[in-house]
Amino acid sequence: QMQLVESGGGVVQPGRSLRLSCEASGFTFSRSGMHWVRQAPGKGLEWVAVIWYDGSHEDYGDSVKGRFTVSRDNSKKTLFLQMNSLRGEDTAVYYCARGLGTGSSYPLDLWGQGTLVTVSS
Amino acid sequence: IVLTQSPGTLSLSPGERATLSCRASRSLSSTDLAWYQQKPGQAPKLLIYAASSRATGIPDRFSGSGSGTDFTLTISRLEPEDFAVYYCQQYGNSPRTFGQGTKVEIK
Numbered sequence: 722q723m724q725l726v727e728s729g730g731g732v733v734q735p736g737r738s739l740r741l742s743c744e745a746s747g748f749t750f751s752r753s754g755m756h757w758v759r760q761a762p763g764k765g766l767e768w769v770a771v772i773w774y775d776g777s778h779e780d781y782g783d784s785v786k787g788r789f790t791v792s793r794d795n796s797k798k799t800l801f802l803q804m805n806s807l808r809g810e811d812t813a814v815y816y817c818a819r820g821l822g823t824g825s826s827y828p829l830d831l832w833g834q835g836t837l838v839t840v841s842s
Numbered sequence: 843i844v845l846t847q848s849p850g851t852l853s854l855s856p857g858e859r860a861t862l863s864c865r866a867s868r869s870l871s872s873t874d875l876a877w878y879q880q881k882p883g884q885a886p887k888l889l890i891y892a893a894s895s896r897a898t899g900i901p902d903r904f905s906g907s908g909s910g911t912d913f914t915l916t917i918s919r920l921e922p923e924d925f926a927v928y929y930c931q932q933y934g935n936s937p938r939t940f941g942q943g944t945k946v947e948i949k
Contacts, residue, residue: 756938758886766878766886766929768938782937816885826934828876830897832885 723747723831725817730836733807743800743817743833751775751795754820756829757802759813759838769815770802774823784810807840814838843867843932847941853949860917862944864930869910874934877906877915880943881926889928890915920946 729741743755757769770781770791779791790803800817814835820827844867854860864875872893878886888897890906893913903918917924925948930941 758940765943766880766931766940768931768940771938780936820933821891825936825938826874828888828891828897828931828933829878829886830888830891832887834885 725819725831725833727815727817727833727836730815730838732839732841734842735808735840737807738803738805739807739838741802741804741815741817741836741838743802745798745800745819748819748831750793750798752823754822754824754827755791755793755800756818756820757789757791757800758816758818758829758832759811760816760835761810761813764813767813771820771825772800773825778825780825804838807838809840812838812840843870843935843939845930845932845939845941847928847930847944849944850942851945851947853947854920855949856920856922858920860915860920860924860946862915862917862928862946864908864913864915864941866911866913866932870913870932871934872909874932875906875908875913876931876933877904878929878931879924879926880929886929917946922948 756771772791788806792801816835818829819831875893877890880886894906
């Protein structure tokens with residue numbers, strides 16, 4: 722069945738870096754725009770980033786622009802989120818999600834189970 | 843674009859009708875508005891996209907409507923499994939944004 726599985730979360734000190742991964746299965750990964758969405762503990766959803774199906778375009782939320790980088794390896798059906806200069810306010814569950822189309826302007830129809838990132842000294 | 847959802851919490855009984863609102867800070871294309879359901883400890887689930895199209899497998903008691911700046915999610919008769927938090931999202935403008943959520947709780 723179609724599935725997204727995130728990994729790479731954990732506890733990291735402020736100012737350090739972390740890379741999240743999201744492995745896709747059960748669908749043609751290379752045809753889908755892919756997103757990262759996060760949710761701080763007890764809070765709502767915050768959109769983080771999107772990358773087009775072929776990696777040609779990216780876009781970011783204002784709070785992570787310049788610190789986070791989204792990328793993908795279609796040969797390995799894997800999405801990545803490189804997070805640098807981490808702050809306490811980046812503490813959240815990070816979800817990867819599939820867009821319904823190839824670009825960025827589509828709803829998110831398949832979600833992973835999330836991976837928790839805790840930024841703390 | 844800021845999305846404001848109301849009410850923050852809706853207390854209803856099973857079988858009742860739920861009406862959730864999502865208001866945008868500026869006009870949206872009706873093709874660019876979605877609704878998601880999230881239950882505790884679970885990932886969000888797409889219910890409605892393009893303001894009024896049900897996602898695959900979503901029961902017809904869920905319906906969406908609206909245009910411009912005002913959008914509505916209606917649950918015609920609440921089932922026990924419908925008590926959850928609901929989010930609207932606009933995905934046509936950068937950055938994509940979510941509303942703050944409406945919790946539908948059992949009265």
